[in-house]
Amino acid sequence: MSDVISGLRVAAATMALCVAGYTALVLGVAQAVTPATANGSLVTNAAGEIVGSRLIAQAFTAPEDFWPRPSAVAYDAAGAGGSNLSPANPELTERATALIAAHGGATPERPIPADLVTASGAGLDPHISLEGALFQAERVAEARGVEISAVTSLVRAMAYAPGGVFTKGRIVNVLELNLALDTELAAPPVSE
């Protein structure tokens, strides 16, 4: 019996220190020092409305936008998940075939970058590879009626190596890229 009573006392003590105290401390520092990321890295437009999170992929389907990686959960940021399909599963091949067609086709000479046809672990990967963005540049430039070089130079300017010297490939944030496109290379007003 004494084990139970002392155990309860220790449970209460650890709960107070490791749950209440710890949470309060980390919460206080986070909200004071990094409030923007502590609340989810939300992005707002000029009117102050939330248009997404820079860390969370959202669906883009219009030809004038860059498209993110496919998502096994339809970009549901309240129910994230991966496809969990194994390499032996035919669904994986079927999905990739459909995506290649949606991206205007690919050939062995101009293969599609793998990230554009593979779903990420959480289905919310906010990035595509630099190659994945360049692969889409022609479509985006055409839809916006701008020079392709203007699009590719914007893409290259926004691409970065996520781990500096520790990573080879470069990636680009799709939401930020599309926002920058809208600011710098807005489609001409439909007037003619």
Added chain:
Amino acid sequence: MDHVSVILLIVGGTALLSLPLGAYMKWAMDPAPGQAMRWTGLFRTLGGSSAEQDWKRYLVTLLVFNVIMFTGTFAILAMQQWLPLNPDGQGALDPTLVFNTAASFTTNTNLQHYSGEASMSYLSQLAGLMWLQFVSAATGIAALAALARGIAGRPAFGNFLVDVQRASVLVLLPLAVVGALLLVLGGVPMTLQGAAEATTLDGAMQTIARGPVAAFVTIKQLGTNGGGFFGPNSTHPLENPSFWTNIVEMSAVILIPMACVWMFGRIVGRTKHAAVIFAVMAAFLIVKLAGAIAFESAPTAAFAELPVSDATGNLEGKELRLGATTGPLWAVLTTSTSNGSVGAMHDSFNPLTGLMPMAGMWLNATFGGAGVGMINMFLYIVVAVFVAGMMVGRTPEYLGHRIEAKEVRFAVLALFAHAVLILGGTALFAATPLGQTTVQDPGAHGFSEILYEFSSAAANNGSGFEGLGDGSGPWNIATGLVMLLGRYLPIILPFAIVGSLMAKTRATESAGTLGVEDATFGTMLGLTVVIFGALTFLPAAALGPLAEHFSLP
């Protein structure tokens, strides 16, 4: 080259950090007379007694405290819909899920048959699950400290309630504070506000779940827990937003398991012996890492006929910001240590890559769980010493303790139980609709999904081939029971072994005693681990990942 530099950074860097941490943990968990007096005094007051306990008393107190842990969290989860800190209005949970989840977090497994952002209130996450992430890891560290005291020849095991507070407050809490602040600086959310509603550029509504993520994720990584705040664990961009948070999180996976080896060595007073054990564990880690990275750099077989660039390897289930090494590296670290968090979806790995995490859980002693990994290795040591003694015709002795039939019987029983829980459970579910109706992928991979789930439960790991529909009542109950047996048998039996050793007169080591500080001992120990693991699990591996590999085009 980026593979090698990242591995050096994480494994090498963390191994260096584990040395001073091991020394600190010795100070915190087993202070010499006169050290840390104020803390010990405080913990004795709260624990109500300072009495030294023999192995049986220590075990009973440990089990009673674990029952309190289970009950407390069970109650919070079962009533979450009526309790505060629930801004997103999460509803009632299925009773079998409450049982499974409480068992899972009490046993330091963190197998999750739910998705945090869709099911759990913030109170359930913090006061239910995160609390257990501290005290279940502390239970393991306490058990190792107690076992080491027995081996060191002390008259008693110590006092469990004092030890569990030392591990929670002096070891885990300060590390968690440092880690959580690093993650906060790295962009991980920490808020009590409910989900944010966004209107996307395409005009759709997107609900963005968030919460007190940074605090939760840190102790999840440090305490070999592994239960994520969000369903897809550390693949979620809010749980692991960048390459740099990924480095912190991966390092946190192996830090305490590595330091536990040094703490053990310091308590038994044989640091060189600990270095040999560390080297054996590190060798297994390197082999599994090399295998996983090599197998996963091959492109997925699904795209063999398609015009897809194969420059990046298999990207299904992986995140670009975390770098190419993360998937296989994290998979090996998390299953070597019984952590179970993931940085990529294991179900989508190439078949032979998926074999590496399974092998980690079958051996369960490549650093292993907080405290308990070293205890598992102690079981292998008992067997290795006995076999080596038989081979050279000497009385098997370990640090002056005579290893006899009784101790070996207990050690083999514990190792055997691990295999029976995995293979028995897999056989039952693979042969009946209980499991057959829940697999996602056809053929050999479906078998692998079942095999992985039982391996994960028995090894108290918590990762999964998540295509499996494991949220059903039979899965919740079966894995719940396997987790409980897989947790407590490998604590009870080693305690009994050391209890039995303590009752005998300790011999003085002589020139004739088998050395435990040289390469011969390390080789013998490594072989024992391989033979036990390979012989027991090779047939199952052949039916699952190996069959799948050879059936792919």
